[in-house]
Amino acid sequence: MMWDNRNAGIGESDASGLRRALLNRRAFLGGTAAGFGALGLAGCSGTDALLLAEARQNYGPMPDEKFAIPAVDISKVDPKYYRRVVQYESKEAPGTIIIDPGKFYVYRIEGDGTATRYGANVGRDGFLWHGDAYVGRKSEWATWTPPKEMIKRQPEAAKYARGMPGGLDNPLGARTLHLYQNGAYTLYTIYASSEPDTIGSGITSGCVGLLSQDMIHLYSRTPVKTKVVVLPA
Known part of the structure; x- marks a missing residue:
């Protein structure tokens, strides 16, 4: 991705x-x-x-998942990135997802001036993107296939050129929201991360990661066609 x-x-x-x-x-x-x-x-x-x-x-912990998810070591997460319902004024419709990479937050608009806020990791310098998209596809424990561009930058990813099966070590994690524009897959995703120390940092090639428990929470409330707004960093 x-x-x-x-x-x-x-x-x-x-x-x-x-x-x-x-x-x-x-x-x-x-x-x-x-x-x-x-x-x-x-x-x-x-x-x-x-x-x-x-x-x-x-x-x-989430032991009933296809691959049992361990508890997060919350000592590795700044409390400001814990999931919370916050005051958040927006003209967007309830259910809309807003990504604020500059603050490392993902919001789900709830209406009545509130939003559910999740801490996130985001794209590092050179991989930041902004604009409007929508959830074109959802997947659980998805197979991850690195794009050709990544294999060129990171040759070690070539061993997964035919796909890496879902699991705890898979970069996409337990749940993935695949972002589309005008009917085309952008290759950008909101995915589940099992690395708490990455929350609040820019480490990816453009994707947005939430802690697995947060991603499962967001995923369950997000249907296909949901609007996603990515703000400038």
Whole structure:
């Protein structure tokens, strides 16, 4: 392709420990409250704790997938890139996907001035593209075939010239939205990434990657023909 390419919540004991810690000023200030060690929340605010708990739920393991997806190591993801519903004014219709490569975000317009926001990796310098497209095709655990242009740049990709079967090591990951313009495949995709440390960086040859759990969430809510707007970087 041209754009190269945990459900574990806080347990009841952890939650009660956190509540006790918040009520105990001395323990809170000292960072010694029960439950704080397990959660890694010493010195954090209640909002931070809730954000972390939600992230652990959103990015838990998905063992029922065709290829079991492990939990995301959320310590490798800046919290600003966790999936969230945010205020986002747009004239686009609900369901529209807006990619903002300059901020490393993908938005799904929900209407009423809100959007679901996902952290992303995007194209590196020289591979950035912007404009309007639409989802022309969707695929699960797709076969990945590197284009000729990539093989010229990266000869090691030649071994997959006939296609790399779907799986955890496949660059397209668990789900892929293939972008089209005027009936033609652009070779650009929104794909599932299993590398949390890439979120918030420009590393691909134009494609846009979301964490696998985020991509599955977006994929399930995105029909074919959905409009996609890629903003200038």
